[in-house]
Amino acid sequence: MIATLAWKSLRNRGATAALTIVSIALAVFLLLGVERIRQESRESFAAAVSGTDLIVGARSSPVHLLLSAVFHLGNATNNVQWTSYRAIAQRPEVAWTIPLSLGDSHRGYRVLGTTADYYEHLRYGRDRRLAFAQGRAPQNDREAAVGAEVAGTLGYKAGDRIVIAHGAGEVSFMQHEQHPFTVAGVLERTGTPADRTVHVSLQGLDAVHAEAAIDEDPIAAALREDPDGATAPEPRAITAFLVGLKSRSAALGVQRLANEYAGEPLTAILPGVALQEVWEITGAVERTLFAVSALVVLVGLSGMLVALLTSLGERRREMAILRSVGARPLQVFALILGESAFLTAAGIVLGVAVLHAFLAAGQGWLESRLGLFVVVGWPSPHEAMLVGIVAVSGLLIGLLPAFRAYRMSLADGLTMRL
Amino acid sequence: MSEPVVEISGLRFAWPGTDAVVLDIEALRIERGERVFLHGPSGSGKSTLLSLLAGVLVPTAGEIRVLGRNLGALGGAARDRFRADHVGFVFQQFNLIPYLTVIENVCLPCGFSASRRGRACGERPVRREAMRLLAQLGMSGDDLAQRGATALSVGQQQRVAAARALIGSPELVIADEPTSALDAARRADFVALLFAECRRAGATLVFVSHDASLQASFDRSLPLATINRAAAEAMSA
Numbered sequence: 268m269i270a271t272l273a274w275k276s277l278r279n280r281g282a283t284a285a286l287t288i289v290s291i292a293l294a295v296f297l298l299l300g301v302e303r304i305r306q307e308s309r310e311s312f313a314a315a316v317s318g319t320d321l322i323v324g325a326r327s328s329p330v331h332l333l334l335s336a337v338f339h340l341g342n343a344t345n346n347v348q349w350t351s352y353r354a355i356a357q358r359p360e361v362a363w364t365i366p367l368s369l370g371d372s373h374r375g376y377r378v379l380g381t382t383a384d385y386y387e388h389l390r391y392g393r394d395r396r397l398a399f400a401q402g403r404a405p406q407n408d409r410e411a412a413v414g415a416e417v418a419g420t421l422g423y424k425a426g427d428r429i430v431i432a433h434g435a436g437e438v439s440f441m442q443h444e445q446h447p448f449t450v451a452g453v454l455e456r457t458g459t460p461a462d463r464t465v466h467v468s469l470q471g472l473d474a475v476h477a478e479a480a481i482d483e484d485p486i487a488a489a490l491r492e493d494p495d496g497a498t499a500p501e502p503r504a505i506t507a508f509l510v511g512l513k514s515r516s517a518a519l520g521v522q523r524l525a526n527e528y529a530g531e532p533l534t535a536i537l538p539g540v541a542l543q544e545v546w547e548i549t550g551a552v553e554r555t556l557f558a559v560s561a562l563v564v565l566v567g568l569s570g571m572l573v574a575l576l577t578s579l580g581e582r583r584r585e586m587a588i589l590r591s592v593g594a595r596p597l598q599v600f601a602l603i604l605g606e607s608a609f610l611t612a613a614g615i616v617l618g619v620a621v622l623h624a625f626l627a628a629g630q631g632w633l634e635s636r637l638g639l640f641v642v643v644g645w646p647s648p649h650e651a652m653l654v655g656i657v658a659v660s661g662l663l664i665g666l667l668p669a670f671r672a673y674r675m676s677l678a679d680g681l682t683m684r685l
Numbered sequence: 686m687s688e689p690v691v692e693i694s695g696l697r698f699a700w701p702g703t704d705a706v707v708l709d710i711e712a713l714r715i716e717r718g719e720r721v722f723l724h725g726p727s728g729s730g731k732s733t734l735l736s737l738l739a740g741v742l743v744p745t746a747g748e749i750r751v752l753g754r755n756l757g758a759l760g761g762a763a764r765d766r767f768r769a770d771h772v773g774f775v776f777q778q779f780n781l782i783p784y785l786t787v788i789e790n791v792c793l794p795c796g797f798s799a800s801r802r803g804r805a806c807g808e809r810p811v812r813r814e815a816m817r818l819l820a821q822l823g824m825s826g827d828d829l830a831q832r833g834a835t836a837l838s839v840g841q842q843q844r845v846a847a848a849r850a851l852i853g854s855p856e857l858v859i860a861d862e863p864t865s866a867l868d869a870a871r872r873a874d875f876v877a878l879l880f881a882e883c884r885r886a887g888a889t890l891v892f893v894s895h896d897a898s899l900q901a902s903f904d905r906s907l908p909l910a911t912i913n914r915a916a917a918e919a920m921s922a
Contacts, residue, residue: 279783588793591800593760594765594769595762681776682736
């Protein structure tokens with residue numbers, strides 16, 4: 268009975284009710300949106316390194332090494348000598364290693380020089396392997412594998428020929444045209460930086476640089492030439508390498524070993540620990556965003572409070588009528604509380620719906636621009652808790668006008684105050 | 686002789702927190718089926734007496750019994766339930782809830798009282814009885830019943846209010862100056878309709894007005910200014 272009345276009363280004040288619902292919905296949308304993006308960005312970062320036990324690079328800060336080697340954000344300060352890499356890769360605790368050589372680009376996408384171990388051992392998300400949507404892994408120095416987004420944006424398919432440029436910029440004046448690559452395969456979408464990467468072999472990358480060097484300085488290039496004339500000389504240096512261990516328990520030991528490596532100063536990091544450091548840096552921004560969206564929720568609910576309180580003045584007659592037909596003051600209380608409950612609930616439902624619609628529509632954009640692989644699904648427990656807090660706040664705020672109406676209906680009784 | 690619908694003895698009422706007695710009635714009996722015309726100048730305590738009869742206020746001293754129940758001895762919730770079950774109320778004006786349709790307004794008391802719902806319809810839907818009452822009061826037609834309450838003229842609103850007060854046959858109908866917003870020609874019509882329906886339902890009618898021209902048709906006329914000793918003192922002072 269009271270619920271029906273509350274619903275009809277709100278429907279009668281449709282415009283105000285709709286505005287209130289929309290403002291609560293926007294607030295919920297913002298709150299959950301910020302939370303979802305935060306969650307997804309953390310997850311997508313974590314997914315990229317989920318199968319890696321250690322990352323080793325030249326001496327630098329752990330955060331910098333993590334960001335430059337795995338996420339291609341910024342440039343490595345220094346290289347790792349091939350001999351150092353081999354020394355650690357041959358340790359008995361090590362199950363596999365993936366060398367990474369960065370520094371070139373292809374039309375704004377990073378080019379990664381690596382080995383067949385990359386396609387074999389790299390794991391992302393929940394122990395998922397790289398797979399090819401099209402074609403296969405590169406098998407020689409003139410083949411490349413492109414990530415899903417690279418292929419999607421640039422329209423590449425297996426068999427296409429591409430040229431890579433020196434440096435990491437979108438526009439490079441130095442194109443290594445003498446050593447073009449053929450796209451051997453397109454990787455399936457992973458939601459990790461691999462989607463935005465062109466993969467070639469280490470030797471392929473060296474060949475590019477060697478040929479470029481011939482252009483610049485034939486003597487220097489000649490000096491670099493392998494005296495035996497081998498076609499695939501060992502690379503001299505790489506940017507960093509990923510390490511998979513036979514047992515995770517060896518991680519700290521191998522980490523210390525790398526950090527104390529005598530040949531050159533190296534830094535070895537546990538990806539999870541380094542990520543935590545990243546989150547500590549971004550935490551202040553996240554907290555600020557969260558505080559702002561929480562305030563927006565408060566503003567939305569205050570709007571409801573104002574709307575309900577101002578309506579009470581003109582509803583005193585209605586209260587007297589309800590009392591005359593036998594409504595108890597407590598039922599009048601429930602009526603007004605029910606209205607705020609309804610407004611809050613509708614606002615939450617609309618906000619969640621709008622968020623999902625937005626995420627569904629913006630999925631591609633978020634993925635290509637921010638590298639966020641957003642899953643549209645049921646709210647996580649954390650989000651459910653946030654929604655619960657909004658709902659409870661709505662009810663608590665609704666107590667105020669409800670209590671006022673209760674007092675009014677007790678004091679007025681059947682007196683019509685106009 | 687059957688039990689009276691209203692029985693007042695030694696009733697005194699002062700607003701809580703004040704000493705000034707605004708209502709002081711030695712004795713008053715209203716019999717079942719009686720139609721009583723209660724009149725008096727403003728300030729004679731009419732609204733206060735109606736609130737006491739409806740169980741919204743409780744006496745400071747003395748007793749007010751409605752249908753044999755001592756209202757002062759009941760708790761607030763019990764008085765609200767008593768009102769829902771046994772009392773129909775018509776206000777001076779603006780009787781209807783603006784966001785409900787005519788028919789929903791009429792059915793409203795049945796939402797708060799199971800016994801009135803039971804009496805209104807038995808097995809039939811409440812709306813049927815509401816339509817019957819509206820038709821009796823000269824308001825027929827489905828479209829009218831589905832209309833918003835605010836779309837009606839004042840006279841129509843008062844008749845809808847009467848239908849609401851009568852639905853589910855409450856024993857006591859209290860009308861607080863229900864005709865003062867109507868023009869003279871419509872007043873007599875409205876009173877006649879109200880009488881007819883009260884008689885049909887066997888309801889006792891307490892009708893408050895200061896329009897003396899109406900009082901001739903009632904069984905009894907009660908000048909509150911003389912019954913209420915507090916008002917009489919105030920007048921003579």
